[in-house]
Amino acid sequence: MIEGVNVEFIKTRGNGPERLKVEMLDPILAPSSARTAKAPITAKPAGMACQAELFLGPNPTTKSATSGMVSFTSTGASQDVNLPVTMPANGGASYHVYIDVYAGGMKFLSYIATEDVVIPGGSIGPITWS
Amino acid sequence: MPQFSPGESKTAIAPIVAKPSGMDCEAELFLGPDDATKVGSSGRVPFVSTGATKNVNLPITLPSSPGTYHGYIDVFAEGLRFLAYKLTEDVVITSPELLLCPGWPLTIDPEHKVIAVTGVGGKKFKEVGKGFTILFGASTQGWNIPVFFPDLQYAVLTEPIRVSKLSGLSVAFRNVSIYFSIGNKGLIFFLGYLPTWSIDTMQESVTQVVCSGPPAFRGQRVYWPGIQGVEIFSDTIDVGGEYAPGWSCPGTYHVIFGWGILSEYGEWSGGERFLIPNAVECSAEVGPDW
Numbered sequence: 001m002i003e004g005v006n007v008e009f010i011k012t013r014g015n016g017p018e019r020l021k022v023e024m025l026d027p028i029l030a031p032s033s034a035r036t037a038k039a040p041i042t043a044k045p046a047g048m049a050c051q052a053e054l055f056l057g058p059n060p061t062t063k064s065a066t067s068g069m070v071s072f073t074s075t076g077a078s079q080d081v082n083l084p085v086t087m088p089a090n091g092g093a094s095y096h097v098y099i100d101v102y103a104g105g106m107k108f109l110s111y112i113a114t115e116d117v118v119i120p121g122g123s124i125g126p127i128t129w130s
Numbered sequence: 131m132p133q134f135s136p137g138e139s140k141t142a143i144a145p146i147v148a149k150p151s152g153m154d155c156e157a158e159l160f161l162g163p164d165d166a167t168k169v170g171s172s173g174r175v176p177f178v179s180t181g182a183t184k185n186v187n188l189p190i191t192l193p194s195s196p197g198t199y200h201g202y203i204d205v206f207a208e209g210l211r212f213l214a215y216k217l218t219e220d221v222v223i224t225s226p227e228l229l230l231c232p233g234w235p236l237t238i239d240p241e242h243k244v245i246a247v248t249g250v251g252g253k254k255f256k257e258v259g260k261g262f263t264i265l266f267g268a269s270t271q272g273w274n275i276p277v278f279f280p281d282l283q284y285a286v287l288t289e290p291i292r293v294s295k296l297s298g299l300s301v302a303f304r305n306v307s308i309y310f311s312i313g314n315k316g317l318i319f320f321l322g323y324l325p326t327w328s329i330d331t332m333q334e335s336v337t338q339v340v341c342s343g344p345p346a347f348r349g350q351r352v353y354w355p356g357i358q359g360v361e362i363f364s365d366t367i368d369v370g371g372e373y374a375p376g377w378s379c380p381g382t383y384h385v386i387f388g389w390g391i392l393s394e395y396g397e398w399s400g401g402e403r404f405l406i407p408n409a410v411e412c413s414a415e416v417g418p419d420w
Contacts, residue, residue, distance in 0.1 A: 028153070028208045091212060092149030092181075120153060120212040124203055125145035125183065127159075127217065129132055 009039075009099055009111035012060075016042055016109045017078075020099070028118045031091040036084040037067075039099055041109070043074035050074050051102040054083035056095035056117055060110070064088045064095055069102070091121020133222045134192050142172070142188045144203055148179035148213070155179050156206045159188035161199040161221055165214070169193045174206065196223045 007027075009020040020040060029035065043050050050073065055066035067083040088095065094116040101109035134140060142159050156174035163169070172188040193199060201217030 028210050030210055030212060094150050118150060118153065118207070120148060120150075120155075120179075120207040120210070122146060122148040122179070122205065122213055124147075124205065124213060124215045127142045127144045127188075127201075127203070129134075130141045130143060 007037075007097070008114045009097075010114060011110065012112055013110035014101075014108045015044075016101075020111055027115055028120060029087045031119050031121065032087055032089045034084065034086045036082050037099075038080050038082055040078045041072070041081050041099075041101055042076075042078045043072075043101060043103065043109070044076045046074050046076035048074040048103045052081045052083060053100050053102075054085055055098050055100075056085070056088065057098070058096065060096075060098055060112075074103070087117070087119055091119045093121070094118045131198075131219045131222050133224050136192065136194045136196060136223050138192045140190060140192060142190065142201075142203075144186050144188055145183045146177075146186050146205060146213070147181075147183050148177075148205060148207065149181045151179050151181035153179040153207045157186045157188060158204050158206075159190055159201065160204075161190070161193060161201050163200065165200075165202050165216070169199060179207070192221070193223055198222050 011018050011020075037054050039052060039054065041050075041052055049071070051069040051071050053067055053069050055063040057064045065085050065088050067085040070081060070083055072079065072081050083099070095118075097113035097115075097117055099109075099111040099113075100107050144157060144159065146155075146157060148155050154176065155178065156176050158172055158174045160168040160171040170190050170193045172190045175186060175188055177184065177186050188203070198220045199222075201219075201221050203213070203215045203217070204211050205213035
Protein backbone atom coordinates (compact mmCIF):
# COMPACT_ATOMS: atom_id res chain seq x y z
CA MET A 1 0.00 0.00 0.00
CA ILE A 2 1.01 3.49 -0.47
CA GLU A 3 2.06 5.31 2.67
CA GLY A 4 2.72 8.83 3.60
CA VAL A 5 1.33 12.25 2.93
CA ASN A 6 0.63 14.32 -0.16
CA VAL A 7 3.67 16.21 -1.31
CA GLU A 8 3.43 18.85 -3.94
CA PHE A 9 5.72 18.86 -6.96
CA ILE A 10 6.12 21.82 -9.27
CA LYS A 11 6.97 21.48 -12.93
CA THR A 12 10.40 22.51 -14.06
CA ARG A 13 10.19 21.35 -17.62
CA GLY A 14 7.78 20.31 -20.32
CA ASN A 15 4.11 20.47 -21.04
CA GLY A 16 1.91 19.22 -18.33
CA PRO A 17 0.20 20.26 -15.14
CA GLU A 18 2.11 22.91 -13.29
CA ARG A 19 1.83 21.00 -10.06
CA LEU A 20 1.48 17.44 -9.01
CA LYS A 21 0.25 16.23 -5.68
CA VAL A 22 2.11 13.04 -5.04
CA GLU A 23 0.99 10.77 -2.29
CA MET A 24 4.28 9.65 -1.04
CA LEU A 25 6.98 10.28 1.34
CA ASP A 26 6.69 11.61 4.79
CA PRO A 27 9.00 14.56 5.25
CA ILE A 28 11.14 12.63 7.72
CA LEU A 29 12.14 9.08 6.93
CA ALA A 30 14.43 6.49 8.40
CA PRO A 31 17.64 5.65 6.58
CA SER A 32 17.29 2.74 4.16
CA SER A 33 13.54 2.70 4.59
CA ALA A 34 11.52 1.68 1.56
CA ARG A 35 8.66 3.87 0.47
CA THR A 36 6.46 4.10 -2.59
CA ALA A 37 5.27 7.35 -4.06
CA LYS A 38 2.08 7.43 -6.09
CA ALA A 39 2.42 10.10 -8.76
CA PRO A 40 -0.62 11.23 -10.83
CA ILE A 41 1.05 11.67 -14.21
CA THR A 42 -0.66 13.05 -17.29
CA ALA A 43 1.16 12.06 -20.46
CA LYS A 44 -0.18 12.91 -23.91
CA PRO A 45 -0.99 11.63 -26.36
CA ALA A 46 -2.27 8.30 -25.17
CA GLY A 47 -0.54 5.14 -26.12
CA MET A 48 3.04 6.23 -25.60
CA ALA A 49 5.51 3.90 -23.95
CA CYS A 50 6.61 6.04 -21.08
CA GLN A 51 8.83 5.81 -18.07
CA ALA A 52 8.85 7.74 -14.83
CA GLU A 53 11.59 8.05 -12.28
CA LEU A 54 11.57 9.48 -8.76
CA PHE A 55 14.93 10.24 -7.29
CA LEU A 56 16.41 12.04 -4.33
CA GLY A 57 19.53 14.13 -4.37
CA PRO A 58 21.14 17.43 -3.68
CA ASN A 59 20.52 18.51 -7.27
CA PRO A 60 18.85 17.21 -10.45
CA THR A 61 21.97 15.47 -11.65
CA THR A 62 23.03 13.68 -8.47
CA LYS A 63 20.91 10.73 -7.50
CA SER A 64 21.30 9.62 -3.90
CA ALA A 65 18.34 7.27 -4.22
CA THR A 66 16.09 6.40 -7.14
CA SER A 67 13.09 4.38 -8.06
CA GLY A 68 14.71 3.63 -11.37
CA MET A 69 12.72 3.88 -14.57
CA VAL A 70 9.18 2.69 -14.02
CA SER A 71 7.32 1.89 -17.23
CA PHE A 72 3.75 2.80 -18.03
CA THR A 73 1.65 3.50 -21.09
CA SER A 74 0.19 6.96 -21.38
CA THR A 75 -3.57 7.34 -21.40
CA GLY A 76 -3.74 11.01 -22.21
CA ALA A 77 -5.31 11.56 -18.77
CA SER A 78 -4.02 11.54 -15.25
CA GLN A 79 -2.92 8.10 -14.15
CA ASP A 80 -1.28 6.99 -10.92
CA VAL A 81 2.22 5.64 -11.33
CA ASN A 82 3.80 3.91 -8.34
CA LEU A 83 7.41 4.83 -7.80
CA PRO A 84 9.13 2.71 -5.12
CA VAL A 85 12.33 4.07 -3.63
CA THR A 86 14.68 3.11 -0.82
CA MET A 87 15.95 6.01 1.20
CA PRO A 88 19.65 6.71 1.41
CA ALA A 89 21.47 4.70 4.06
CA ASN A 90 23.33 7.66 5.44
CA GLY A 91 21.26 9.78 7.76
CA GLY A 92 21.81 13.33 8.76
CA ALA A 93 20.86 15.12 5.57
CA SER A 94 17.93 16.43 3.61
CA TYR A 95 17.33 15.71 -0.05
CA HIS A 96 15.44 17.30 -2.89
CA VAL A 97 12.94 15.04 -4.58
CA TYR A 98 12.52 14.92 -8.35
CA ILE A 99 10.21 13.18 -10.79
CA ASP A 100 11.14 12.86 -14.43
CA VAL A 101 8.93 11.39 -17.16
CA TYR A 102 10.24 10.00 -20.42
CA ALA A 103 8.74 8.92 -23.69
CA GLY A 104 10.86 6.93 -26.05
CA GLY A 105 13.88 7.76 -23.91
CA MET A 106 13.29 11.49 -24.11
CA LYS A 107 12.60 13.37 -20.92
CA PHE A 108 9.57 15.54 -21.47
CA LEU A 109 8.39 16.24 -17.91
CA SER A 110 10.37 17.25 -14.83
CA TYR A 111 9.06 18.01 -11.41
CA ILE A 112 10.66 18.93 -8.10
CA ALA A 113 9.01 18.52 -4.72
CA THR A 114 8.27 21.67 -2.81
CA GLU A 115 9.43 19.99 0.37
CA ASP A 116 12.66 18.12 0.95
CA VAL A 117 12.85 14.68 2.46
CA VAL A 118 14.88 14.53 5.65
CA ILE A 119 16.81 11.46 6.66
CA PRO A 120 17.83 12.13 10.27
CA GLY A 121 21.03 10.85 11.71
CA GLY A 122 23.36 11.50 14.56
CA SER A 123 24.96 10.03 17.63
CA ILE A 124 24.85 10.13 21.40
CA GLY A 125 27.99 10.57 23.46
CA PRO A 126 28.69 9.34 26.99
CA ILE A 127 26.17 10.66 29.45
CA THR A 128 26.92 12.28 32.76
CA TRP A 129 24.73 12.28 35.83
CA SER A 130 23.84 15.21 37.98
CA MET B 131 28.60 1.54 37.36
CA PRO B 132 26.68 4.50 38.67
CA GLN B 133 24.94 3.72 41.94
CA PHE B 134 21.97 5.60 43.25
CA SER B 135 19.40 5.36 45.97
CA PRO B 136 15.88 4.09 45.36
CA GLY B 137 13.51 6.76 44.17
CA GLU B 138 16.27 9.28 43.80
CA SER B 139 15.80 12.01 41.23
CA LYS B 140 18.70 12.38 38.87
CA THR B 141 19.36 14.04 35.57
CA ALA B 142 21.30 12.42 32.80
CA ILE B 143 23.02 14.87 30.51
CA ALA B 144 23.20 13.36 27.04
CA PRO B 145 25.39 14.93 24.36
CA ILE B 146 23.27 14.34 21.27
CA VAL B 147 24.21 15.05 17.70
CA ALA B 148 21.12 15.21 15.50
CA LYS B 149 21.35 16.05 11.83
CA PRO B 150 20.30 17.92 9.84
CA SER B 151 19.75 21.03 11.96
CA GLY B 152 16.36 22.49 12.53
CA MET B 153 14.49 19.25 13.20
CA ASP B 154 11.99 19.03 16.03
CA CYS B 155 13.39 16.17 18.06
CA GLU B 156 12.68 14.37 21.29
CA ALA B 157 14.93 12.29 23.48
CA GLU B 158 13.98 9.77 26.11
CA LEU B 159 16.04 8.03 28.75
CA PHE B 160 14.55 4.95 30.29
CA LEU B 161 15.69 2.18 32.56
CA GLY B 162 14.59 -1.39 32.47
CA PRO B 163 15.56 -5.01 32.18
CA ASP B 164 15.26 -4.68 28.41
CA ASP B 165 14.45 -2.06 25.82
CA ALA B 166 10.78 -2.95 25.83
CA THR B 167 10.19 -2.62 29.58
CA LYS B 168 10.39 0.82 31.10
CA VAL B 169 10.82 0.81 34.84
CA GLY B 170 11.73 4.46 34.94
CA SER B 171 11.63 7.05 32.20
CA SER B 172 12.42 10.67 31.60
CA GLY B 173 9.57 10.84 29.16
CA ARG B 174 10.19 12.52 25.83
CA VAL B 175 12.20 15.66 26.19
CA PRO B 176 11.91 18.01 23.20
CA PHE B 177 14.78 19.83 21.61
CA VAL B 178 15.67 21.28 18.22
CA SER B 179 18.58 19.74 16.38
CA THR B 180 21.54 21.93 15.63
CA GLY B 181 23.56 19.49 13.55
CA ALA B 182 26.24 19.61 16.25
CA THR B 183 26.56 18.21 19.75
CA LYS B 184 23.89 19.45 22.04
CA ASN B 185 23.53 18.57 25.71
CA VAL B 186 20.03 17.40 26.44
CA ASN B 187 18.96 17.08 30.07
CA LEU B 188 16.94 13.97 30.77
CA PRO B 189 15.52 14.04 34.29
CA ILE B 190 14.45 10.74 35.70
CA THR B 191 13.17 9.37 38.96
CA LEU B 192 15.04 6.18 39.62
CA PRO B 193 13.25 2.95 40.36
CA SER B 194 12.20 2.36 43.94
CA SER B 195 13.41 -1.23 43.94
CA PRO B 196 17.09 -1.97 44.39
CA GLY B 197 18.60 -3.75 41.46
CA THR B 198 20.59 -3.36 38.30
CA TYR B 199 18.96 -1.75 35.31
CA HIS B 200 19.97 -1.24 31.74
CA GLY B 201 19.74 2.30 30.50
CA TYR B 202 18.51 3.30 27.06
CA ILE B 203 18.27 6.54 25.17
CA ASP B 204 16.03 6.96 22.14
CA VAL B 205 15.93 10.03 19.92
CA PHE B 206 13.00 10.89 17.71
CA ALA B 207 12.46 13.34 14.87
CA GLU B 208 8.79 14.11 14.37
CA GLY B 209 7.90 10.82 15.92
CA LEU B 210 10.40 8.75 13.96
CA ARG B 211 12.98 7.07 16.16
CA PHE B 212 16.30 7.46 14.42
CA LEU B 213 18.72 6.94 17.31
CA ALA B 214 18.52 4.11 19.83
CA TYR B 215 21.36 3.72 22.27
CA LYS B 216 22.00 1.52 25.25
CA LEU B 217 24.16 2.84 28.06
CA THR B 218 27.50 1.10 28.32
CA GLU B 219 27.11 0.93 32.11
CA ASP B 220 24.08 -0.33 33.92
CA VAL B 221 22.51 1.76 36.63
CA VAL B 222 22.58 0.19 40.05
CA ILE B 223 19.98 1.07 42.64
CA THR B 224 21.26 0.24 46.07
CA SER B 225 19.67 0.26 49.44
CA PRO B 226 20.87 3.02 51.67
CA GLU B 227 23.77 2.04 53.75
CA LEU B 228 25.68 3.55 56.53
CA LEU B 229 28.64 5.53 55.43
CA LEU B 230 29.13 7.26 58.68
CA CYS B 231 32.33 5.62 59.76
CA PRO B 232 34.15 4.65 56.64
CA GLY B 233 37.25 3.75 58.50
CA TRP B 234 35.50 1.36 60.80
CA PRO B 235 34.74 -2.25 60.09
CA LEU B 236 31.08 -2.57 59.26
CA THR B 237 28.87 -5.59 59.33
CA ILE B 238 25.22 -5.91 58.66
CA ASP B 239 22.99 -7.53 61.20
CA PRO B 240 20.40 -9.21 59.01
CA GLU B 241 18.09 -9.96 61.88
CA HIS B 242 17.77 -6.44 63.09
CA LYS B 243 18.57 -4.83 59.80
CA VAL B 244 21.05 -2.48 61.26
CA ILE B 245 24.59 -1.62 60.57
CA ALA B 246 26.91 -2.81 63.26
CA VAL B 247 30.25 -1.36 63.97
CA THR B 248 32.51 -4.01 65.27
CA GLY B 249 35.17 -3.38 67.75
CA VAL B 250 34.78 -1.93 71.17
CA GLY B 251 36.76 -0.14 73.72
CA GLY B 252 39.53 2.34 73.70
CA LYS B 253 38.44 4.27 70.69
CA LYS B 254 38.42 7.95 71.06
CA PHE B 255 38.25 10.54 68.42
CA LYS B 256 37.69 9.22 65.00
CA GLU B 257 37.77 11.58 62.14
CA VAL B 258 35.45 10.10 59.68
CA GLY B 259 35.00 12.49 56.90
CA LYS B 260 35.13 15.95 55.63
CA GLY B 261 33.87 18.61 57.83
CA PHE B 262 32.85 16.65 60.87
CA THR B 263 34.13 14.36 63.51
CA ILE B 264 32.38 11.71 65.44
CA LEU B 265 33.31 10.89 68.93
CA PHE B 266 33.38 7.32 69.98
CA GLY B 267 35.10 5.71 72.75
CA ALA B 268 35.19 4.66 76.28
CA SER B 269 37.67 5.47 78.87
CA THR B 270 38.06 4.57 82.45
CA GLN B 271 39.43 8.05 82.91
CA GLY B 272 36.23 9.63 82.01
CA TRP B 273 34.66 11.30 79.09
CA ASN B 274 36.31 14.63 79.14
CA ILE B 275 36.80 14.64 75.46
CA PRO B 276 35.58 17.76 73.77
CA VAL B 277 33.46 17.73 70.73
CA PHE B 278 35.83 18.54 68.00
CA PHE B 279 35.18 20.35 64.80
CA PRO B 280 37.29 22.06 62.25
CA ASP B 281 37.71 25.74 62.34
CA LEU B 282 34.23 26.21 61.07
CA GLN B 283 31.60 26.84 63.60
CA TYR B 284 29.32 24.71 61.61
CA ALA B 285 30.32 21.46 60.10
CA VAL B 286 29.34 21.17 56.50
CA LEU B 287 28.84 17.79 55.06
CA THR B 288 30.23 17.51 51.59
CA GLU B 289 29.32 13.95 51.01
CA PRO B 290 25.90 12.52 51.55
CA ILE B 291 25.30 10.21 54.45
CA ARG B 292 23.12 7.31 53.70
CA VAL B 293 21.72 5.39 56.59
CA SER B 294 19.71 2.29 56.95
CA LYS B 295 16.55 1.93 58.92
CA LEU B 296 16.60 0.98 62.50
CA SER B 297 14.71 -1.91 63.89
CA GLY B 298 14.93 -0.63 67.40
CA LEU B 299 17.33 -0.54 70.24
CA SER B 300 17.64 1.49 73.30
CA VAL B 301 20.86 2.93 74.47
CA ALA B 302 22.03 6.46 74.04
CA PHE B 303 25.02 7.54 75.91
CA ARG B 304 26.95 10.52 74.85
CA ASN B 305 26.46 14.18 74.41
CA VAL B 306 27.98 14.36 71.02
CA SER B 307 26.24 16.31 68.37
CA ILE B 308 27.23 16.46 64.80
CA TYR B 309 25.58 19.04 62.70
CA PHE B 310 25.75 19.56 59.06
CA SER B 311 23.74 20.66 56.12
CA ILE B 312 22.54 18.79 53.15
CA GLY B 313 21.34 20.89 50.30
CA ASN B 314 19.12 23.65 51.50
CA LYS B 315 17.72 21.88 54.48
CA GLY B 316 19.08 22.05 57.90
CA LEU B 317 19.62 18.70 59.47
CA ILE B 318 20.67 17.73 62.87
CA PHE B 319 22.74 14.69 63.09
CA PHE B 320 23.24 13.77 66.62
CA LEU B 321 24.99 11.03 68.35
CA GLY B 322 23.77 10.16 71.72
CA TYR B 323 21.28 11.78 73.90
CA LEU B 324 21.14 15.14 75.55
CA PRO B 325 18.59 15.57 78.25
CA THR B 326 18.78 19.31 77.90
CA TRP B 327 19.82 21.00 74.78
CA SER B 328 18.97 24.08 72.91
CA ILE B 329 18.43 24.58 69.28
CA ASP B 330 20.02 27.53 67.75
CA THR B 331 18.24 29.45 65.08
CA MET B 332 17.85 27.31 62.06
CA GLN B 333 19.43 28.92 59.10
CA GLU B 334 18.82 28.18 55.53
CA SER B 335 21.49 25.61 55.32
CA VAL B 336 22.86 25.00 58.74
CA THR B 337 21.49 23.72 61.95
CA GLN B 338 23.34 23.99 65.15
CA VAL B 339 22.76 22.18 68.34
CA VAL B 340 24.44 23.43 71.42
CA CYS B 341 24.78 21.55 74.62
CA SER B 342 23.20 23.71 77.20
CA GLY B 343 24.12 21.87 80.24
CA PRO B 344 25.96 18.96 81.64
CA PRO B 345 24.49 15.87 80.15
CA ALA B 346 22.90 13.20 82.14
CA PHE B 347 22.29 9.98 80.49
CA ARG B 348 21.37 6.49 81.15
CA GLY B 349 22.76 3.42 79.66
CA GLN B 350 21.15 0.09 79.32
CA ARG B 351 22.23 -3.16 77.93
CA VAL B 352 18.78 -4.14 77.09
CA TYR B 353 17.25 -4.63 73.76
CA TRP B 354 14.31 -2.29 73.64
CA PRO B 355 12.32 -2.61 70.51
CA GLY B 356 9.70 -0.34 69.22
CA ILE B 357 11.41 3.00 69.39
CA GLN B 358 9.72 5.31 66.99
CA GLY B 359 10.78 8.60 65.68
CA VAL B 360 13.48 10.77 67.06
CA GLU B 361 13.09 10.98 70.74
CA ILE B 362 14.70 12.76 73.54
CA PHE B 363 14.98 10.27 76.28
CA SER B 364 13.61 11.16 79.61
CA ASP B 365 15.86 11.04 82.57
CA THR B 366 14.48 7.69 83.34
CA ILE B 367 14.59 4.82 81.00
CA ASP B 368 12.14 2.48 82.43
CA VAL B 369 14.16 -0.63 81.91
CA GLY B 370 16.10 -2.10 84.70
CA GLY B 371 15.91 0.92 86.93
CA GLU B 372 17.60 4.27 87.16
CA TYR B 373 21.20 5.17 87.37
CA ALA B 374 23.06 8.10 88.65
CA PRO B 375 24.41 10.51 86.12
CA GLY B 376 27.36 9.23 84.28
CA TRP B 377 28.77 5.87 83.81
CA SER B 378 28.20 3.85 86.85
CA CYS B 379 27.77 0.50 85.36
CA PRO B 380 30.53 -1.34 83.65
CA GLY B 381 29.62 -3.28 80.63
CA THR B 382 29.08 -3.11 76.95
CA TYR B 383 26.89 -0.38 75.57
CA HIS B 384 25.16 0.14 72.33
CA VAL B 385 24.78 3.44 70.61
CA ILE B 386 21.70 4.64 68.90
CA PHE B 387 21.70 7.68 66.78
CA GLY B 388 19.93 9.21 63.91
CA TRP B 389 19.11 12.29 61.99
CA GLY B 390 16.08 14.31 61.35
CA ILE B 391 14.90 17.61 60.04
CA LEU B 392 14.15 20.07 62.75
CA SER B 393 12.11 23.12 62.00
CA GLU B 394 12.63 26.39 63.72
CA TYR B 395 9.58 25.53 65.73
CA GLY B 396 11.21 22.46 67.13
CA GLU B 397 9.20 20.09 65.02
CA TRP B 398 10.89 17.01 63.70
CA SER B 399 10.21 15.42 60.40
CA GLY B 400 11.79 12.83 58.23
CA GLY B 401 15.09 11.29 59.06
CA GLU B 402 16.20 7.87 60.02
CA ARG B 403 17.88 6.21 62.93
CA PHE B 404 20.36 3.47 63.21
CA LEU B 405 22.22 1.41 65.67
CA ILE B 406 25.75 0.66 66.61
CA PRO B 407 25.59 -2.27 68.95
CA ASN B 408 28.41 -2.98 71.35
CA ALA B 409 30.03 0.29 70.51
CA VAL B 410 31.42 1.06 73.94
CA GLU B 411 32.79 -0.79 76.87
CA CYS B 412 33.05 0.70 80.27
CA SER B 413 35.21 -1.26 82.54
CA ALA B 414 35.18 0.73 85.72
CA GLU B 415 32.59 2.12 88.00
CA VAL B 416 33.72 5.61 87.47
CA GLY B 417 31.65 8.40 86.21
CA PRO B 418 32.80 10.66 83.44
CA ASP B 419 34.66 13.78 84.15
CA TRP B 420 32.50 16.43 82.67
